[in-house]
Amino acid sequence: MKPIKKIKIVVAGPFAAGKTQFINTVSEIKTVKTERRTQAVGERSVKDYTTVAMDFGKIRIDDEHELYLFGTPGQSRFDFMWEILGEGALGIIILVDSTDPSTFHEARKIINFFQSRFPVPMVVGANKQDLPNAWSPEDVRIALDIDEEEGIPVIPVSAIDKESVKSALLTLLNLIKEELLR
Numbered sequence: 697m698k699p700i701k702k703i704k705i706v707v708a709g710p711f712a713a714g715k716t717q718f719i720n721t722v723s724e725i726k727t728v729k730t731e732r733r734t735q736a737v738g739e740r741s742v743k744d745y746t747t748v749a750m751d752f753g754k755i756r757i758d759d760e761h762e763l764y765l766f767g768t769p770g771q772s773r774f775d776f777m778w779e780i781l782g783e784g785a786l787g788i789i790i791l792v793d794s795t796d797p798s799t800f801h802e803a804r805k806i807i808n809f810f811q812s813r814f815p816v817p818m819v820v821g822a823n824k825q826d827l828p829n830a831w832s833p834e835d836v837r838i839a840l841d842i843d844e845e846e847g848i849p850v851i852p853v854s855a856i857d858k859e860s861v862k863s864a865l866l867t868l869l870n871l872i873k874e875e876l877l878r
Contacts (some may be wrong), residue, residue: 723753817871
């Protein structure tokens with residue numbers, strides 16, 4: 697029997713971008729969460745709980761491969777966890793709340809952080825595409841100043857929809873496969 701190959705994926709992005717939901721939607725195990733009651737005044741008005749260390753989920757792809765999904769905290773005060781969780785990652789998904797352009801600057805800083813430290817394939821998920829006021833992936837790409845040469849696809853995502861989450865993961869896995877074949 698062949699050993700299982702573990703593929704580590706990091707799911708990062710600003711506060712309230714949908715990272716925990718993304719992992720919950722697709723994980724085959726009960727998601728391991730490190731949530732605490734939101735303390736910061738501006739954050740409490742957005743949601744009651746926030747990730748303080750990481751989320752963890754797992755998906756069995758086939759008889760030989762498992763995806764390990766590690767969700768980061770969104771606030772920059774927890775950026776030490778970004779460094780820890782990024783170690784050994786084969787790919788990164790940056791989730792962006794496409795209904796909240798005030799978070800785009802923070803999303804760009806997170807993209808820059810991971811690009812500078814972990815040169816692995818990356819996909820930006822323009823999350824909350826199921827909501828009427830969501831910016832299109834193309835508009836999100838422009839707002840985040842992601843040019844074609846960066847090779848980072850910006851794709852539509854709805855973190856509450858399993859097929860949407862799977863599509864985002866497949867997009868990233870295809871980029872990882874291309875990278876490994878070079």
